[in-house]
Amino acid sequence: MFRLRAVAAAFVIAAAFTASSAQADQWPSRPIRMSISTPAGGSPDLIGRIIAEKLAERLGQPVVVENSASTGTPAWSALSRSQPDGYLIGMLTGGFSARAASAKALPFDPVKDFAMVTFVSGYPMVVLVAQDSPIKSFADLIARAKAAPDGLTYAMNLPGSVHHLLGEMINVEAGTTMRGIPYRGSTQMLPDLLGGRVDVAIDTGTSAFPQILSGKVRGLAVSSPKRFPLAPDIPTISETLPGVEVMSWLGLAVAPATPRPIIDRLNSEVRAILDLPDVRQRLADVGNVPLPSTPEEMRDQVAAEIARWNRVINAKHIERY
Numbered sequence: 001m002f003r004l005r006a007v008a009a010a011f012v013i014a015a016a017f018t019a020s021s022a023q024a025d026q027w028p029s030r031p032i033r034m035s036i037s038t039p040a041g042g043s044p045d046l047i048g049r050i051i052a053e054k055l056a057e058r059l060g061q062p063v064v065v066e067n068s069a070s071t072g073t074p075a076w077s078a079l080s081r082s083q084p085d086g087y088l089i090g091m092l093t094g095g096f097s098a099r100a101a102s103a104k105a106l107p108f109d110p111v112k113d114f115a116m117v118t119f120v121s122g123y124p125m126v127v128l129v130a131q132d133s134p135i136k137s138f139a140d141l142i143a144r145a146k147a148a149p150d151g152l153t154y155a156m157n158l159p160g161s162v163h164h165l166l167g168e169m170i171n172v173e174a175g176t177t178m179r180g181i182p183y184r185g186s187t188q189m190l191p192d193l194l195g196g197r198v199d200v201a202i203d204t205g206t207s208a209f210p211q212i213l214s215g216k217v218r219g220l221a222v223s224s225p226k227r228f229p230l231a232p233d234i235p236t237i238s239e240t241l242p243g244v245e246v247m248s249w250l251g252l253a254v255a256p257a258t259p260r261p262i263i264d265r266l267n268s269e270v271r272a273i274l275d276l277p278d279v280r281q282r283l284a285d286v287g288n289v290p291l292p293s294t295p296e297e298m299r300d301q302v303a304a305e306i307a308r309w310n311r312v313i314n315a316k317h318i319e320r321y
Helices: 004-027 043-061 074-081 095-101 138-147 161-175 186-194 205-214 260-274 275-287 296-314
Strands: 032-036 063-067 086-094 116-130 151-154 179-182 200-204 215-223 247-254
Touching: 032 043, 032 074, 043 063, 043 116, 043 205, 043 247, 043 260, 043 275, 074 086, 086 095, 095 161, 095 296, 116 138, 116 161, 116 186, 116 260, 116 296, 138 161, 138 186, 151 161, 151 186, 151 247, 161 179, 161 296, 179 260, 186 205, 200 205, 200 247, 200 260, 205 215, 247 260, 260 275, 275 296
Parallel strands: 032 063, 032 086, 151 179, 151 200
Antiparallel strands: 086 247, 116 200, 116 215, 116 247
């Protein structure tokens, strides 16, 4: 009886593998959807459309971009529960790891309930001041923050964002107590920064670089591990605070249990797309650099980022919501 059960189980596994292989061999045989977890117009949308356009050319099937009316969790949740057939691709952002750490609860496991495909592009966060600010460097900012506990403020996105958690990571590593002031995006931060109502701002490079080029603000430091190639004159945070390194990113994922041949095909095609000179230029135009990876590298980095943000949240007793 035991042998019959073992043979039956082996048959089921073999049949499932054969079906999965056949499904992968036929993929794609119909249009693919790409879910962008942000509203239209932002960097994830712009870059998602670049990748979708090129993928459609290479795969021979339309890749239809769908924007989420609400940012983040609803789109990610739908992706985690989708059919594992490669016909829904999700664009994740650096905010995915931050949200996973700052949430009280999520309707998915941020690592186990997604099959990562590859990072697409990356960009740093930037610490900014108004052009006429008396703060002349990032080291100067830290010195002033130490001299005036609770006296300096930084504009950030909403609580639990990468902006917020990077600001608190700086506080942890520097021993400072700068206060984060939440805003709904860059357009709300800028007037208060220029008007002196906040001392500094932490913003994404994609939003900050155009403002720096316009001369309205100065970049004190970028959060990338090395100086960012699109802004090489701006020092890194780690030149003053070693180890404070944060790259925000965009990346692609599919449903868990998607056949590995489909994941590998997507990974290979996106890597080839990111090597195209016109794509690299279009990414640079919106403040991004290509950041291809293996599925395993993406999964491991997401897990490491969640652990890092959890340490910051616990150290600063930040309330989860």
